[in-house]
Amino acid sequence: MLPNTASGQLYLRAVNVLVEGVSSASRGPANYAPYPPYMRRGEGSRLFDVDGNEYIDWMMSFGALPLGHAHPRIVEAVQREVVHGTHFATALEVEVEVAEMLVGLLPHADKIRFANTGTEACMAAFRLARGLTGRSKIVKFEGHYHGWYDAVLLNTNPQLPTTLGHPNDPIRIPDSSGLTIGSWADTIVVPWNDEAALTRVMEAHGRDVACVVTEGIMTNMGVIPPKDGYLQFIQSICKSHGALFYLDETVTGFRVGAGGCAELYGLKPDIVTYGKALGQGFPIAAICGPDWVMDGLEWGKVLHYGSHNAPRLGLYATKTMLEIMTEGGAAGFQQLQACGRKMAAALRDVINSQKRHRAIVQNVGSVFQIYFTDREAITDYRDFCTHVDRNKFRLFANALLQSGIYMSPANTLHSLSSLAHSDADIRATAEAVARTLETL
Numbered sequence: 001m002l003p004n005t006a007s008g009q010l011y012l013r014a015v016n017v018l019v020e021g022v023s024s025a026s027r028g029p030a031n032y033a034p035y036p037p038y039m040r041r042g043e044g045s046r047l048f049d050v051d052g053n054e055y056i057d058w059m060m061s062f063g064a065l066p067l068g069h070a071h072p073r074i075v076e077a078v079q080r081e082v083v084h085g086t087h088f089a090t091a092l093e094v095e096v097e098v099a100e101m102l103v104g105l106l107p108h109a110d111k112i113r114f115a116n117t118g119t120e121a122c123m124a125a126f127r128l129a130r131g132l133t134g135r136s137k138i139v140k141f142e143g144h145y146h147g148w149y150d151a152v153l154l155n156t157n158p159q160l161p162t163t164l165g166h167p168n169d170p171i172r173i174p175d176s177s178g179l180t181i182g183s184w185a186d187t188i189v190v191p192w193n194d195e196a197a198l199t200r201v202m203e204a205h206g207r208d209v210a211c212v213v214t215e216g217i218m219t220n221m222g223v224i225p226p227k228d229g230y231l232q233f234i235q236s237i238c239k240s241h242g243a244l245f246y247l248d249e250t251v252t253g254f255r256v257g258a259g260g261c262a263e264l265y266g267l268k269p270d271i272v273t274y275g276k277a278l279g280q281g282f283p284i285a286a287i288c289g290p291d292w293v294m295d296g297l298e299w300g301k302v303l304h305y306g307s308h309n310a311p312r313l314g315l316y317a318t319k320t321m322l323e324i325m326t327e328g329g330a331a332g333f334q335q336l337q338a339c340g341r342k343m344a345a346a347l348r349d350v351i352n353s354q355k356r357h358r359a360i361v362q363n364v365g366s367v368f369q370i371y372f373t374d375r376e377a378i379t380d381y382r383d384f385c386t387h388v389d390r391n392k393f394r395l396f397a398n399a400l401l402q403s404g405i406y407m408s409p410a411n412t413l414h415s416l417s418s419l420a421h422s423d424a425d426i427r428a429t430a431e432a433v434a435r436t437l438e439t440l
Helices: 005-014 073-082 093-105 118-133 197-206 230-241 260-265 291-300 312-352 381-387 390-401 424-440
Strands: 039-043 045-047 056-059 111-115 138-140 187-190 211-215 244-249 271-274 283-291 359-364 367-372
Touching: 056 138, 056 424, 073 197, 093 111, 093 283, 111 118, 111 211, 111 291, 118 138, 118 211, 118 230, 118 244, 118 271, 118 283, 118 291, 138 197, 197 211, 211 230, 230 244, 244 260, 260 271, 271 359, 291 359, 312 359, 312 367, 312 424, 390 424
Parallel strands: 138 187, 138 211, 211 244, 244 271
Antiparallel strands: 039 045, 045 056, 111 283, 271 283, 359 367
């Protein structure tokens, strides 16, 4: 077993000054037993903890590092620019340059508004949809996560199947204390991948719906792809009822292709939000859409302010990431997908070669997840809540840590490839998974 004595000592110090010893619950003892490894540095596909243990990192900062850790060109760009100032809160040349790059890359984007985090971008997008349409209701899907904004912090965590209610009338389950009933009174929750369910809701409430928001791939319950034609159906029914089609690409943007799920599935969303991979490790997000939508933000008609919007160093990291990923006809994005598919295929081979554990692997391009389940596929939130052994996955991922493989122990999350991952990393990971399954 890899020793974590320095991490253990840090944890004992941390719980005295940090809630759960960390700054986000998913990093703490809820997932990592008995305490998380505290990391000191990253390089390429590797993380190194305070004890000097080395890990192949498949979490990649929850998807924020498509280039891997400390990419030389990112390091050079940030070192070059930091000597000229960290943040100005003014109009910036690099802000214009990155926006031009994004508009040139994304057919559905006429204008860009930069934000800081995925949650913040989502909050602004919901306000924009309501302001533009004059309508109050939001339709969201079971199991989808759009940040910790009160209005949509419903049905994003796994629950006992008996608590979910009938699919025709899902019980809205708040995911936190401190939410007033009024904050989510205008939010309608619908099962995903179910055309009939959405049709019923839009027939009943369509005239009051400001937007229907969806993840392009359900990445808040591992990796659950949309059924064929389902996202196009959402787009169509939104148009027929005058609601905005809001595609949340916080996870999938610059991950499953240059144009994200919008490109992958041939969509023309009215509003799209981005985060994570956009900043290559820096906190930066974006809201984009056609002129007629984005003009709603002009002069504060729909208010979105922020001292740290368009962070200078983050924009240089974004600019450099986009330059690297789009070189050679977007070869970086192709490599990213190929690596994720190879890793998913290798995991399937390992799982299919043993008989002790029933499991499947689901992936879309660079994003993949393992489910311990008897099902052939997990297709929605209710499948996940009913048929996935989350505790077994947590034990499995914690055991993998001892073999130097870093995957999030939360089965609701996912693993992701980067340009830094190699075929040798894939082989080493597959071998470690095989050993772990033998002893699990």
